[in-house]
Amino acid sequence: MTMTIMFAVLFYFAAGLFAVGVSYRIYTYARTPAPLKIPTTPAPRTRTGVVLLMAREVLLFQSLFKANLWTWLFSALFHGGLALVLLRHLRYFIDPVWSWVIFIQPFGMYAGFMMVAGLMGLWARRFFVDRIRYISTPSDHLMLALLIAIGASGLIMKFVTHTDVVAVKNFFMGLMSFTINVLPADLMIYTHLSLVALLMIIFPFSKLLHAPGIFFSPSRNQVENPRDKRHLSAWAAKLESGK
């Protein structure tokens, strides 16, 4: 029961920090003006065009595809795998489970392998490509290690040492209604959950901010129409009051 309470506290803390931290970051990005039109051209000339471009960037990693096929492949494996795995995990948080979530369960299982394989590929580049080795910081390595450990501990629970997933679901459903249900005493679930909580805690302070960041990137999200519409930020407009 002690461990259950510790994990309950940990998850409330991690989820709170994640939500507040990421919201705060998004708020600062949104609040900071972009005083000049700087889309990387050629760029879409309509809002719809920008939405489509952003969709291609976020869903297909269009620019990365142009840049480097290996990085693109590993990134796509990892992010695609992660997306499926996250969707698969929805079953721990909703009851009754939506039918499409049930439908993707088997795919989500193999997506775990995709995710870990992609991460291994990305990590290998940090060792074997001299340019990438040069730019890698300890935190770049640790981030990959953390994600791989999360993926691996999840896969081990699925395929090697099974955990009482019904009890795990009870634990999380309980947290969502502010009641404490017992978490199974199992080293692997403790490991998995601790690492996930850690990831949520460091998210708002780390390069994981690339996820919300891309939506605020002026070189990608601006409509290319500088001649047709005057674009003026508040601080720049003040310069004109003197004129």
Place this chain on the structure above:
Amino acid sequence: MATDIKAPPYRVFNIAPAIQPGAMENIKSFVANEKIQTNLGFPAFEIPDWKEKALGKMGELLGKYRSLKVYLDACVHCGACSDKCHYFIGTADPKNMPVARQDLLRSVYRRYFTLPGKLFPKLVGARDLTREVMDEWYTYFHQCSECRRCSVFCPYGIDTAEITMAAREILDSAGYGQKYANEIIGKVHSIGNNLGLPKAALIDTLEGLEEDVKDATGLDVRYPLDVKGAEVLLITPSADFFAEPHIDSLIGYGKVFHAAGISWTLSSMSSEAGNFGMFIGNYEQMRKIALRVREAALDLGVKRIVVGECGHAWRVAYSFWNTLIGVGDGANDPYAIQLQNQLDHRYKQPMHICELTWDLAERKIITFDKEANDKHIITFHDSCNVARGSSMGDMFGGQFEIPRNIVKAVANHFYEMPEGTTHEQTFCCGGGGGLLTDDLLELRVKGSLPRMEALQQVVDAHGVNFMASICAICKAQFTKVLPYYGFDRRLIGGVHQLVSNAIKLGDK
């Protein structure tokens, strides 16, 4: 020194070089002296409170530029950009990889503006701001030409040009300015153009041009200055007034206006298209330089503003003029409405000279004798700031199509350089972004390697002997570096130089 510089050998395989740490750490452009700095309102070198000034400016910019804030946070060190910079390809110095260049600034941002950097600097690659770091910034942020090629490939669109501009702005605020750019900006403020050509010299040059064209064509083609009530105000880089091959394009612009019967004028007060305020990332300087254009337009009462062949100038004109000084459309504030009411909005404001020429050619108002350019076997070099920081016409990618359309309309022999080196993936000439100075010649020679490799391919395959471009810096840079690669320096020229050769002037 200059004679020791050798062009790097062409690469056997089209891949990035193995890194050579420190390869370019001693290449540093001259630092601005006290007079140059104070002239622009910047402190002089070696002020005691440089650190507070620098960090204060960084904090200020983080609040003023979303680009800087997002770009410093979002990079994941994926390395997509790492082999995309012409300076890295040409020098192999790892700090010339866009991501590593950004990290020079990012590491300090992390140390002073993020929690992990304050708590665990080593872990996240954060470091204190020291004098050595400032030196490193100065060195490597003056080895970036702000060409934006990296931003094409970054999955988040991180544009190293934005980081470089911020870094230079921080350096300037701490007294560590670059002589070349800041001296030139001072000249624009006092005289009106980058080269410091006073009105009398402009009159002299333009009269000389009229005589030359008269000798060559027998016609009175005018190159007017400060004519009130002209239809068009032409804003062109001051290199067009005297440098080779730039002046041949200026001759071409005049012939286009002549053949189309459009009245036009240059301005002695605003005799510069280039805007080095962008290079140093200083909004106020950029605006102050651009204000001369506004003043000239209002003073001369022109209906249209047209911009000559100049890469970053066109970026500033196309993308920023509407913001800075209200040259454009769609304003709802009194400041810009005054000028926008004066301008004729049947035409794009501002308009690139290539847009003007191509429109006239499409409507058959001007016609060409293509055979006049038969001695030229031509390729087209997309200038970086036109390609990735602006557009032309109404279609997506007009900045690529319109100049090519003109070249194909005025000449018979045109060949593209290899894919991946043109359009939005074009390589910078190696001299852009405030680096066109002889103290950086080694960098310029090495940085032009990828473009020279691509050029060599079309020279070998098609006998190309003319590389057309629409940028004053490209023209000056290639004139200088082409011989290092065994080419004739006259291989570079302007699009309107070709127009000038072929346009039918008749006897209007």
